[in-house]
Amino acid sequence: MNNSSPFGTASHSAVTVYVPRDSAARSVGADEVADALQRAATRGDFAIDVVRNGSRGMLWLEPMVEVVTPQGRVGYGPVTPEDVDGLLAAGILDGADHPLRLGLVDELPWLARQNRVTFARVGVTDPLSPEDYVEHGGLKGLRAALEMAPADVVAEVTESGLRGRGGAGFPAGIKWKTVLDCADELKFVCCNADEGDSGTFADRMVMEGDPFLLIEGMTIAAHAVGASEGYLYIRSEYPDAVATMREAIELAREQGWLGENILGSGLHFDLHVRVGAGAYICGEETSMLESLEGKRGMVRAKPPIPAIEGLFGKPTVVNNVLTLTTVPVVLADGAKAYQDLGVGRSRGTQVFQLGGNIARGGIVETAFGITLRELIEEYGGGTLTGRPVRTVQVGGPLGAYLPQAQFDLPMDYEAFAEAGAMLGHGGIVVFDDTVDMAAQARFAMEFCAEESCGKCTPCRVGAVRGVEVIDRIVASTHRDENLALLEDLCDLMTEGSLCAMGGLTPMPVRSALTHFPDDFLGGRRLLEIQPVTATGMRTEGTA
Amino acid sequence: MTTSGSDVTVESVVRRVVADHRDQRGALLPVLHAVQAELGHVPQEAIPVLADELNLSRADVHGVVTFYHDFRREPAGRTTVRICRAEACQALGADRLVSYAREAGLTLGETTADGSVTVEQVFCLGNCALGPSVEANGRLYGRVGPARLGSILNGTV
Numbered sequence: 001m002n003n004s005s006p007f008g009t010a011s012h013s014a015v016t017v018y019v020p021r022d023s024a025a026r027s028v029g030a031d032e033v034a035d036a037l038q039r040a041a042t043r044g045d046f047a048i049d050v051v052r053n054g055s056r057g058m059l060w061l062e063p064m065v066e067v068v069t070p071q072g073r074v075g076y077g078p079v080t081p082e083d084v085d086g087l088l089a090a091g092i093l094d095g096a097d098h099p100l101r102l103g104l105v106d107e108l109p110w111l112a113r114q115n116r117v118t119f120a121r122v123g124v125t126d127p128l129s130p131e132d133y134v135e136h137g138g139l140k141g142l143r144a145a146l147e148m149a150p151a152d153v154v155a156e157v158t159e160s161g162l163r164g165r166g167g168a169g170f171p172a173g174i175k176w177k178t179v180l181d182c183a184d185e186l187k188f189v190c191c192n193a194d195e196g197d198s199g200t201f202a203d204r205m206v207m208e209g210d211p212f213l214l215i216e217g218m219t220i221a222a223h224a225v226g227a228s229e230g231y232l233y234i235r236s237e238y239p240d241a242v243a244t245m246r247e248a249i250e251l252a253r254e255q256g257w258l259g260e261n262i263l264g265s266g267l268h269f270d271l272h273v274r275v276g277a278g279a280y281i282c283g284e285e286t287s288m289l290e291s292l293e294g295k296r297g298m299v300r301a302k303p304p305i306p307a308i309e310g311l312f313g314k315p316t317v318v319n320n321v322l323t324l325t326t327v328p329v330v331l332a333d334g335a336k337a338y339q340d341l342g343v344g345r346s347r348g349t350q351v352f353q354l355g356g357n358i359a360r361g362g363i364v365e366t367a368f369g370i371t372l373r374e375l376i377e378e379y380g381g382g383t384l385t386g387r388p389v390r391t392v393q394v395g396g397p398l399g400a401y402l403p404q405a406q407f408d409l410p411m412d413y414e415a416f417a418e419a420g421a422m423l424g425h426g427g428i429v430v431f432d433d434t435v436d437m438a439a440q441a442r443f444a445m446e447f448c449a450e451e452s453c454g455k456c457t458p459c460r461v462g463a464v465r466g467v468e469v470i471d472r473i474v475a476s477t478h479r480d481e482n483l484a485l486l487e488d489l490c491d492l493m494t495e496g497s498l499c500a501m502g503g504l505t506p507m508p509v510r511s512a513l514t515h516f517p518d519d520f521l522g523g524r525r526l527l528e529i530q531p532v533t534a535t536g537m538r539t540e541g542t543a
Numbered sequence: 544m545t546t547s548g549s550d551v552t553v554e555s556v557v558r559r560v561v562a563d564h565r566d567q568r569g570a571l572l573p574v575l576h577a578v579q580a581e582l583g584h585v586p587q588e589a590i591p592v593l594a595d596e597l598n599l600s601r602a603d604v605h606g607v608v609t610f611y612h613d614f615r616r617e618p619a620g621r622t623t624v625r626i627c628r629a630e631a632c633q634a635l636g637a638d639r640l641v642s643y644a645r646e647a648g649l650t651l652g653e654t655t656a657d658g659s660v661t662v663e664q665v666f667c668l669g670n671c672a673l674g675p676s677v678e679a680n681g682r683l684y685g686r687v688g689p690a691r692l693g694s695i696l697n698g699t700v
Contacts, residue, residue, distance in 0.1 A: 024670050027685035059672040198629030201669040236576075236613050237668050239681060272567075275576060278612030280666060294571030295603075296610040312568065354672060356634035361672025384635065393630055397666075429671065431634045443633070447666065453610075 014047040015093040018066040018073070020123065022055035022208050023240040024201065029080060030063035036084035037065075046088055054209020056123035057363030058110055066105055069095035075102035110360065110379060115341065117349045118326045119202075119365045122209035128247055130255050133212045139257070141328030145220045146265040153224040154180055157327060159335035161347030166192055166285075166320030167395065167424040167500070169346075169413045172327070175317060178307035179225040182315035187227040189218050189269075189317045190292065190310070191324055193234040193241070194276050194283040197396025199427030202351040202363060203321035207234070207241040210325070211248035212257070215271060217324035219262060220331060221317050222269040230271040231311070233288050236278055246273050280451040284499045285318040287453060298453045299499045320425075322351055343369035346412035346423075356392075356429035357383045373407040376430060387432035391516070393440075395424025397447055398504035400511035401440060420514075422507065437516035442470045444508040452501060459502025462493045466509065474522045486513070553588045556581050561596040571597060571607055575614055584615035620654040620661040622698055625678045628664045631671035640675055643689040647696065660696060 019034040041048040064077030074095040125132040158173025195203040252258045286300035310316025346368035359381035400421035416423040445466035490506035497503040564570040654661040670676040673685030
């Protein structure tokens with residue numbers, strides 16, 4: 001098959017080769033690998049049909065190339081552009097052996113052990129192919145929902161136990177019911193895709209890897225609550241997700257999946273992408289609504305809740321990407337099937353994201369109840385640097401730092417809450433033993449100071465004072481008094497802030513203090529810390 | 544990205560952009576993104592025009608422009624490099640990249656005097672399993688060490 005004639009054709013029909021278009025894969029050279037494959041095909045050396053898929057979520061293997069063979073899809077990775085000619089010469093189009101050969105992708109233990117529900121299609125299909133989408137079970141949920149009365153759809157979602165995946169874990173069905181029960185003519189469905197938490201990237205991957213799923217989920221929500229207009233608020237740091245979603249929305253309109261009389265039903269619903277502008281706080285739902293209205297992203301006091309007075313004062317469903325992308329599965333397979341997964345009041349699956357200093361980072365979707373240790377050690381393979389794991393931060397910048405002693409905690413909302421931590425969005429960031437926890441605590445306060453919307457005093461002023469107090473503790477200036485002051489400040493921020501930004505910033509701070517008190521004894525590294533405030537409001541080396 | 548044009552040019556761009564977004568609800572953010580895409584930044588002269596077109600006060604428009612990190616009041620350099628400094632990248636030594644940039648004479652949030660490079664910090668590019676991450680002129684790079692950052696800053700990558 002290695003036909004070197006420029007005019008010759010390969011001895012068999014074109015082999016489909018998948019190269020991810022996911023931005024994580026592109027960040028390590030997927031485009032160049034795809035180009036190299038394409039060049040080989042254009043030269044006529046090999047008959048290759050390059051398809052850009054989403055990522056399977058085994059990010060340490062990216063760029064991972066998959067070759068379709070009669071036995072199944074065979075993976076090779078991580079592939080560099082320089083590897084491509086050698087791989088082709090070795091016969092990868094027939095699934096041949098090579099040092100980079102991983103085996104049949106669906107049988108790789110890392111993937112096979114997972115329970116991919118929301119991520120079932122991500123990495124498998126061409127994200128922008130409507131045909132692929134339908135062939136792999138797309139639209140089943142929407143078709144089922146359109147057969148049902150809105151109240152029954154809401155009941156099904158409530159029954160499934162699906163909880164908001166944005167962090168707070170509020171039952172999705174209850175929120176929907178509130179909107180359904182409002183009599184207003186104009187209602188909105190808003191998807192919060194302002195995934196600003198470090199260590200979380202599942203929203204991005206599903207938008208880039210299975211955009212029609214989000215459109216389907218939002219359309220089901222629209223039918224369930226009686227909304228006619230939807231907004232998808234994506235952060236500007238995700239240009240690939242923005243482009244993919246915009247293209248998918250155009251395609252969906254052409255297919256009759258959006259617009260008037262969707263799928264021949266009486267449902268009218270259209271969807272618009274709005275791009276954020278680099279404000280972390282806009283991930284808070286009321287701040288996001290302000291931003292969608294064209295205003296500063298200032299948090300609103302609740303009540304009124306957005307379900308009753310949301311976007312432009314109208315009843316509004318605000319859900320996270322993963323919540324809305326799970327809805328079609330619930331409707332397609334029934335509430336019972338989803339309910340059967342999970343533990344306690346945490347039903348279904350959670351999409352865990354392994355990041356930071358980790359050997360095998362990526363997406364692990366599995367039922368609630370798995371332990372942190374299994375995720376970090378069995379899936380993650382420990383740290384990338386090979387040093388011991390010292391701590392993990394779970395649930396984003398506002399989540400707790402947990403020590404080894406707590407790695408046997410089962411991953412469920414209630415177990416985490418009991419341990420003074422939060423599961424949040426399922427993001428897990430691993431640190432090795434070189435981490436300075438006083439610096440991490442200081443960063444939490446500094447980040448809050450930088451990103452606070454400024455509406456309430458505990459957050460706006462408290463965070464700035466928090467940095468100063470931590471600096472004094474580390475410098476051993478009136479240490480005991482300042483420790484007491486920090487405790488008091490944390491109480492005040494927790495109790496007195498309007499939203500989770502100020503209210504949860506004490507969580508990483510306190511967990512660092514509780515579990516790693518020695519790091520606050522000073523001298524470790526603080527003098528080297530670079531301030532995060534770029535505008536020069538504080539001088540360097542504030543310690 | 545010539546921004547030395549007269550106020551009339553800024554005004555005409557802004558009025559056209561607003562007209563293009565006339566049918567959108569709460570259009571100020573999309574309008575500001577579009578203005579910045581055309582002019583490279585949101586010049587001061589744009590603010591009264593936006594206020595007039597959108598029936599807002601100048602203070603309202605100014606408030607929005609200054610609230611969001613993305614909107615620039617001054618043009619950026621020819622290359623814009625953003626270094627991720629959020630926790631996942633910190634865990635893999637993002638601060639080494641910041642130190643490298645600083646030692647190369649670059650200040651976060653500023654543009655070099657010759658207008659070649661603007662270096663900024665960013666909190667999370669969503670590439671947390673392949674950090675440290677850097678974005679340059681809209682392109683994302685993973686597993687970036689100081690040497691690679693050097694090439695990115697020099698425009699050789």
